[in-house]
Amino acid sequence: MEIYIVRHGQTIWNAKGLLQGRADIELNEWGRELAGKTGRELEGVHFDIIYSSPLIRAYETACLIRGHRNIRIIRDERLRELCFGVNEGKNFKQLLADPSDDFHYFFDRPELYKAPKEGESFEEISIRAKEFMEEVIEPHRNEYERIMIVGHGALNKAIMRHIRKNDISEYWSGGLQKNCSVSLINLDDDGYHIIEEVKLFY
Numbered sequence: 001m002e003i004y005i006v007r008h009g010q011t012i013w014n015a016k017g018l019l020q021g022r023a024d025i026e027l028n029e030w031g032r033e034l035a036g037k038t039g040r041e042l043e044g045v046h047f048d049i050i051y052s053s054p055l056i057r058a059y060e061t062a063c064l065i066r067g068h069r070n071i072r073i074i075r076d077e078r079l080r081e082l083c084f085g086v087n088e089g090k091n092f093k094q095l096l097a098d099p100s101d102d103f104h105y106f107f108d109r110p111e112l113y114k115a116p117k118e119g120e121s122f123e124e125i126s127i128r129a130k131e132f133m134e135e136v137i138e139p140h141r142n143e144y145e146r147i148m149i150v151g152h153g154a155l156n157k158a159i160m161r162h163i164r165k166n167d168i169s170e171y172w173s174g175g176l177q178k179n180c181s182v183s184l185i186n187l188d189d190d191g192y193h194i195i196e197e198v199k200l201f202y
Contacts, residue, residue, distance in 0.1 A: 002146040002195075003137065003185040004047070005156050007177040008061040009035040014179065019092050021084035021120070021154075026056050034180040034202055035064035041201035047071050048144040051136065053079035053151050061180065062150040078132040081152035085119025110171040122158070122168050129158035141187045153177060163192040174198070 009031030013020040027035070042065060052062040054075040062073050087095060087103060095103035105112040115121040137147070149159065153176050163185060166173060174197045177183065184195040 005183040037202035039065040082154035083120040111169040
């Protein structure tokens with residue numbers, strides 16, 4: 001089974017450099033254009049089913065990539081983005097530049113990152129991503145030819161962490177996906193095989 005792991009299109013907050021974990025922020029026009037272009041490039045590729053984060057930016061991306069095709073989209077709560085708690089809506093570059101804030105370590109030293117108040121840790125998002133893959137995806141490895149998962153930057157890396165079995169210190173291994181970037185994975189009885197990690201269809 002082939003798995004296409006897609007990051008949502010650009011949003012209003014992406015363009016402003018604001019943290020948007022659980023905040024339900026919609027796509028901007030460029031984000032819709034990227035998703036539409038991706039969908040047109042994948043129009044001839046068969047998908048049995050699409051799984052999506054319930055957040056509007058991911059679900060709209062899934063709908064735009066699907067286009068007119070009759071493919072079922074299932075939203076799963078476990079595919080929500082990492083929650084940034086009290087940091088939601090703040091400028092991420094300013095937080096990264098502040099060594100007194102734990103977000104300073106978010107990308108470069110993820111093992112040192114601590115969730116802010118009301119936020120979520122890398123370990124917590126990894127647990128729900130692992131659960132989703134084991135309960136929803138892996139049982140169908142010999143049933144489906146190809147599926148798509150439309151999620152978020154940190155969430156998709158939590159899925160990749162399950163695939164790689166790597167440590168939190170290597171959380172961002174392979175780099176952060178651009179908007180509408182796709183990671184291509186194959187799953188068979190021998191396990192996961194990474195085909196390509198940052199493929200663009202636009």
